[in-house]
Amino acid sequence: MLECRDLRKSFGELAAVDGVSFHIAAGETYGLLGPNGAGKTTSISMAVGLMQRDGGQVLVDGEPLDPGTTRLKAKIGLVPQDLALYPDLTARENLRFFGRLYDMPRARLSRRVDEVLEIIGLSDRANDRADTFSGGMKRRLNIGIGLLHAPRLLVLDEPTVGVDPQSRNAILESIEQLGSEGLAVLYTTHYMEEAERLCDRIGIIDRGQIKAEGTRRELAQILSQHDRVRLSATGPLHEGAEALRRIAGVQQVDVTDGAIDVLVEQAGNSLMAILSALEQSGVSITGVEIDEPNLEAVFLHLTGRSLRD
């Protein structure tokens, strides 16, 4: 459905997207997971033909897509990261307006507008101006516009930021539903849970490059020889962390608020050494948790930084 090859884009000195490739089959949900500034939005903008590329190629159903290829854009629905709707038009007017830009016949447009209003839970506010909506309602309308013409490829750029858990769940459900109906979905997020829940395959993107790609299981296998130990602790945590880094088998150490996260090859082998090293540094331990690695740990491992700044 969508294939991106070696996408490149620089803003001045900054290589915002530096050779990104991925492909999405029909019915597949692909997630781009990365922190702020990773290059998700820039990649997406090139993928949907909004942005002039410095290099690379985009194919939609095998046909090359450039900003000038208008016809192919009918297959794509875009939900931009930043709200893009008329604040002084009503929800219904906004939907109708974009529907007309997709050349939807009138009867079908009216029906779809009602359907979409139902999906995004705004049926009872359909005739209110968008600027009277709460932030979450605007987000939902923003998503609704992308769904309206029932595209073959739905591209959502962090669509749930600022949406309450209940609405967020409804949105995720409708995306899951669309995915199961054969729609290809490109989804960017920096929420681990969303990527894990929605996406068939995930590309981990950082500093303009895809660091790893695969199903959730495949990604976890990158760390399959590793365990994650989380120690709740008080005292000089940073000194303790320094001591841990000198222990054989310890891959990575991170200090968060009131806890130290340690990535080790085998928890069983290193745990005693870890505990005594911490004790010697004057850190008192209040709890120990040992986990199989999750995406967050994979991310940390691959990029050396956590997803959220």
Place this chain on the structure above:
Amino acid sequence: MKALAIAGSNLRRFARERANVFFVLILPMLLILVLGSVFGRGFEPRVGLVAPETGDLTQALVDELEAHEGFALHRHSDRETVVRAVERGELEAGLILPPDYDAAIRAGDAVEIDFIARPGQASLSLRRTIDTLLAEQMMLPRIAAFAAAEGAAPFDQALARAATVTADTDGVHVESTVAGDSGISRRNWGQFDLGAQQQLMLFMFLTSLAGSAALVQTRRLGIARRMFATPTTVRTILLGEGLGRFGVALVQGVYIMLGTMVVFGVRWGDPLGAILIVLTFGLVGSGAAMLMGALFSNDQQAAPVGVFLGLGAAALGGCMLPLYVMELFAPAVWTAAHVMPHAWALEAFEVLAIHDGGVGDVLPFLGILLGYAAGFYVLAIWRLRAVLTR
């Protein structure tokens, strides 16, 4: 079709803003009323005249001077008072006829008429008005004097004969007036005519430029990009947005024309020609607005800058200082005025309203205006494509 959808949203949003109604419909009429009352008849130069009490020819000249609408005539008894009044600014100019005006003309002698004014451009204009008028007045007596000198007929007989001849072939007479400075004599403009034309151009352009903020806002809201993510070309987006602005300009233009016709009795000349000027000028204004909308990235700036540019362009283009005044006093400014589309539109209206021209007569002007519109739109599309895809 899509362009219509875009124009529709644009207009719907425009209509929802109440203040727009005031700026588009009410303010222009108020200004035409105010300016028409102040300047339409208000600025009338005063000319002092010292003339002999008797003489047919003198009387004919005085009658003509008095009938002239370009200035007000005040009789004085001696040169001294006139000079002093001019010095004090109580009169714009003075005109002194010699005591033997009649006799000198009859004899075919040179007649010396004193024109007294302070140095300055305004008096120069008055001077030209009066020169024209005098030349016109003296034409018949000169012919008669010539005929009398040649022995063809006595002066009075020759004069009467010359009058009937020139009345028959009145083309000669009229053309001498027009070839002089018909622009200076405002005898053909109604009180509100010129002002209404100027305000029409000023407001159509101003409203359009201020409306460029709408396009900037559409861009800033991310809607322009989102439109571009649908199967819609940049050209369609821009033509749609432009069409919305064009609609506003058109409504305003037609409203000002009809309103001033009904309320102030303004003559616009041939209706079809007038509508065509408003249509093409509306395209120019909306095109300029689209270009501005594509160039600016901040709508808070676009609106005030639009107003500033709109007023500046109108001022230079002859919507404040009339073109004929520029032509007289500052030919360079007059030339520069024609960089602005306003000047061409105003001249087109002059052709319609003053010279009773028809559509055919204003075609060259319409062509130039269409050229402006096309240029603005092409640049705007080119620019918008660049900013949307970068």
